[in-house]
Amino acid sequence: MSKVVHSEDEWRRLLTPEQYAVLREKGTERAFTGKYHDSHEKGVYACAACGQELFASDTKYESGSGWPSFYQAIDRDRVATEVDRSHGMTRVEALCSNCDSHLGHVFPDGPQPTGLRFCMNSASLELKPANKPDKK
Ligand code: FE
Secondary structure, eight states, X not given: OOOOOOXXXXXXXXXXXXXXXXXTTOOOOOTTOSSSTTOOOOEEEEETTTOOEXXXXXXXXXXXXXXXXXXXXXXXXXXXXXXXXXXXXXXXXXXXXXXXXXXXXXXXXXXXXXXXXXXXXXGGEEEEEOOOOOOO
């Protein structure tokens, strides 16, 4: 995938205000308010900004945090990380490697086999449901 680059004006046009606030301004949706924190649907979670596939639903787990949580990305190269010292905390920020949009944070308290918790914002993700049989 070639790297996606847009000006902030273009991102504003392409994204909803809620998506823009999270993806481009590094906002955080309130816990338990996003559309995916309690989702158990099968499929692939893609970046809501550029469409890069980030997480498979079978790596999603119940973290109790109120945000969709995964223990592993589809490929480690798809989620970039940076140290985030905002809000008086030192955290690891997770970004889409394809468009540099903010996804959430990564914490070292996840389940095995990785021990990681990718704590994502629902607004940063778009679920592509697994193919369902046609209704005929
Ligand atoms: Fe992206």
